[in-house]
Amino acid sequence: MRVERQTVDLSAYPDLVVVYLGMRVRKPRGMLRALGLGPQIRRSWRAQPDGLLLHEDLVWSLIPPHLGMRQYWRDLESLERWTRSEPHQRWWKEFLHDSGGTGFWHETYMMRGGIEAIYDDVGTTVG
Numbered sequence: 001m002r003v004e005r006q007t008v009d010l011s012a013y014p015d016l017v018v019v020y021l022g023m024r025v026r027k028p029r030g031m032l033r034a035l036g037l038g039p040q041i042r043r044s045w046r047a048q049p050d051g052l053l054l055h056e057d058l059v060w061s062l063i064p065p066h067l068g069m070r071q072y073w074r075d076l077e078s079l080e081r082w083t084r085s086e087p088h089q090r091w092w093k094e095f096l097h098d099s100g101g102t103g104f105w106h107e108t109y110m111m112r113g114g115i116e117a118i119y120d121d122v123g124t125t126v127g
Contacts, residue, residue: 013053015075016111022060022068023102024122030101034067037091041069044087051078076110095120 010016025031045055051074060066073079082088095104103122109115 010111013074014111016053017073017076017079017108019071019073019079019106019108020058020068021071021104021106022058022066022122023104024060025065025101026099026103026121026123027101030099031065033100033102034065038067040087040091045071049078049082049085051075051082079108 023034023037025034045052052071053074054070054072056070058068058070060068071079073082083092094100095102099121103120105117105119105122107115107117
C-alpha cells in the first residue's frame, strides 16, 4: 500500500502557536485529579475558544499515567487570552495551591520563533 503524503500550507497562519501539555500522575490521588479534569478540559475546547484551531488528546505513557494534548492556536495573543480566562485561570490557581498528586508541564512553539517550556512537579523534565 502506497503512502499518501499531504503537505500543509500554513501561510495563512504566520503567527501560529503549537502547545504541548502534559499531566503526569505522581501519587495515587493524582489519578482522581487527572480523571476529574478530563471532562472539564473536553468542555473547554469543545466551546471553541477564539483562536483555537485544533485540539488533540495524547497519551504519553500508561505507567506511570501521563496524559496530554497538543493544541494549535492562531496566535500567541489568542492563547494568552484563553489562559487568563475561566476555567483555565481557576485550574492553574488550584494546581499551584495543591498539585493533587500530579505534575504539569507545557512546551510552546511559535512559528515566528521562540520556545517556552515550563515543568511543575514533574520530577525529571520531559522536553
